Amino acid sequence: MKTLALLMFLSFAAGAQTVTVEVGAKPVGTRARLNLESGAGILETCRDEGPANNRVTCVPSLNSAVVSTHDSAHNNENYCFSTNGTAQYVCRMPYKAITAYQTGMTLVLVADVACSAACSLNIDNVGDISIKKSDGANDPGGALIAGEPQWVFYDGKVFRLMGGGGSRPTGATDRERDSMARRFIASMETMTYAKTVTLETTAGDVHKTTTNNAVGNATINAATAGIAGQHMWVIVVNDQLSGKTISFGGNFKSAGALAGSPGKSATLQFISDGSAWYEVARTTNL
Numbered sequence: 154m155k156t157l158a159l160l161m162f163l164s165f166a167a168g169a170q171t172v173t174v175e176v177g178a179k180p181v182g183t184r185a186r187l188n189l190e191s192g193a194g195i196l197e198t199c200r201d202e203g204p205a206n207n208r209v210t211c212v213p214s215l216n217s218a219v220v221s222t223h224d225s226a227h228n229n230e231n232y233c234f235s236t237n238g239t240a241q242y243v244c245r246m247p248y249k250a251i252t253a254y255q256t257g258m259t260l261v262l263v264a265d266v267a268c269s270a271a272c273s274l275n276i277d278n279v280g281d282i283s284i285k286k287s288d289g290a291n292d293p294g295g296a297l298i299a300g301e302p303q304w305v306f307y308d309g310k311v312f313r314l315m316g317g318g319g320s321r322p323t324g325a326t327d328r329e330r331d332s333m334a335r336r337f338i339a340s341m342e343t344m345t346y347a348k349t350v351t352l353e354t355t356a357g358d359v360h361k362t363t364t365n366n367a368v369g370n371a372t373i374n375a376a377t378a379g380i381a382g383q384h385m386w387v388i389v390v391n392d393q394l395s396g397k398t399i400s401f402g403g404n405f406k407s408a409g410a411l412a413g414s415p416g417k418s419a420t421l422q423f424i425s426d427g428s429a430w431y432e433v434a435r436t437t438n439l
Contacts, residue, residue: 191216231260233276238265240272241281250277256309261302268297274305274312284312339386346371349402352387354379354430361388364397364413374403379425387421389413407432414438 173183189197189211199211235242242264251258254276262274271292273281284293289308296314297303304315340357344350346365350373353360364371373387389399391413401407406429411419418439423430 232263233260233274234263234265235274236265240264240266240268240270242272242274242284244274245277251279252277254279254282254307256307259304259306259315262297262305262312263300263302264297265299267295267299268293269295272297282307282312284314287313287315289313344373348372349374351376354383354385358384359386359388361390363390364392364399366392366394370398370400372400372402373405374401375405375430378404378428379430381425381427383425385423385425385430387423388418389421390418391415401432405430405432408435411435411437 171183171185172187174181174187189199191197194216196214196216197211198214199209201209232247233242233244235244237243242262244262246260260276264272268284272284274284275281284297284305285291286293286296289311293314305312306315307313339359341359341361342353342356344352344360344362346362346368348368348371350362350371352373352375354375354377362373379385389411391397393416396413396415399411399413401410405423407421407423411421413419414437417437419435419437420439421435422433424433425431
């Protein structure tokens, strides 16, 4: 809140005592009396300091019932806790009741029951507004969990969830706990073939190399031991001239060297336990 500087200059005319008031160095008026009124959010308190001081002191202050203070804004001003036991959530703002929903307003909503399909929110009896996912179109459908706080904001039409959607309800099946998508496409690293090949485990999940007859046999080393539970696949394409033997060295626990055949390919799958890559499958002569 910007403070308005009020500059008051007193002058005394011959035969009559008057007060000239200026605001921002611009005269407002000259009268025998000055009246201070409290405005929206501002309170005025004045005291007469007596004949000895020959002055009246006025002190403006903030009306915290209208203007939020720093402490109230950082306390729980935007906390909305519904306890009505339904998915038509109802709550009141703990600091000051709102009179209308404003586009862009945000708050933390804690529901006492889960929203398994459609749900709504009514704050300070302003009215029921639908709650949607972050896209503003789809119902939460399980994204609101009882007792779990969620940031929501009003887009002018509906309340949108701003969080990641919450955890799955208690008792959900393993399939419901897993991430589901239409398809997953892994990134692929093409490795330059050499006597010693370094496989960059952070470059993707699929790593491919094509042998070169001038180089001969080779050894593949993993740059890191990976993250526990991480999977990766290695594709080795053998050149047309002769079969090459590919060994797996640093950070690998393999089933042994891969003996290639001219013009044939092989695939190998590995999984990491955080300390090494363990071979779990290989297919040759593709």
